Amino acid sequence: MTTIDHFLSNENGKGSFSAAIEPVLRIKPGTGETIGFETDDEVYDQLYEGKTLDQITAQINPVTGPVYVEGAEPGDTLAVHIHDIELTEFGYSVYLPSAGALAERMGQDQMARRIPVKNGKVALLDGVEVDALPMIGCIGTAPAEGEGSVVMPSFANGGNMDLTDAKPGSTVYLPVDVPGALLSIGDIHAIMSRGESSFVAIEAQGTTIVSVDLIKGVKHRAPRIETEDEWIFIGLGNPVQESIQRGYEDLFDFLVEDNGYSREDAYVVMSALAHSELGGPTGSEDPDPLHPFTAIGAVTVHRLPKSLLK
Secondary structure, rough: OOOOEEEEEEEEOOOOEEEEEEEEEOOOOOOOEEEEOOOOOHHHHHOOOOOOOOOOOOOOOOOOEEEEEEEOOOEEEEEEEEEEEEEOOOOOEEEEEOOOOOOOOOOOOEEEEEEEEOOOOOEEOOEEEEEOOOOOEEEOOOOOOOOEEOOOOOEEOOOOOOOOOOOOOOOEEOOOOOOOOEEEEEEEEEEEEOOOOOOOOEEEEEEEEEEEEEEOOOOOOOOEEOOOEEEEEEEEEHHHHHHHHHHHHHHHHHHHHHHOOOOOHHHHHHHHHHHEEEEOOOOOOOOOOOOOOOEOOEEEEEEHHHHOOO
């Protein structure tokens, strides 16, 4: 188990990313000190008890925080190193009527199942047990104006992106738009299929353990993730074609501006080896109020093998 220097309980859960929310912790970046963000799945408890969405009293998808990072200023980038995600002993699979790509197949009957999670395994069905692959669904910093959603849409500072690569061993890079950055984390999953077709994963309460570094004077227009083997660029746009283009452009600029590729060389390499896929279904713009779980735009993911870097 990873040592936690600063523990933030899920009593610190908030309903948005906002500069108006007082920080619950102040830290210095670059010290290696760890922060444990405990998450909350009370919404899924209530759905499992048989409540419908309009009867829910808990905050949907709360994020724990925010954390003020000393020295962080607009125009910087926060590097959030994910060391571990500790899960409790069960999670949930939930279907909400009209939500997700399978809505027409599932119909109007709500579903909620409790899924055992124990000893690093997730028991999806009797006889179907898989390794837990815990990840962060919702992570971000506060926007310069207004509030960032914890459900949808995702936004330039992060939010509910639902990316399987936000996992232990990865670093998530987030733009800083306000003094202190104001980092918050929530929506832990025990395991999730890439793209989260059903709009939910195996939702699970847990504690994410991270440390934070600060990159001064560098700001990206969208989050990105670094794993052991890949750089991953997040596209946010509407329609989805714009999201794809923006993600590709960021990957291209990374090769040309940061790694010395010529434009032509970057084009050739990306044509062969830059793989793309849909990220989470939370979109990039506010959804139609009549269809609140229908994404407008989409989150996309664009992958660059580290082996290609000079």
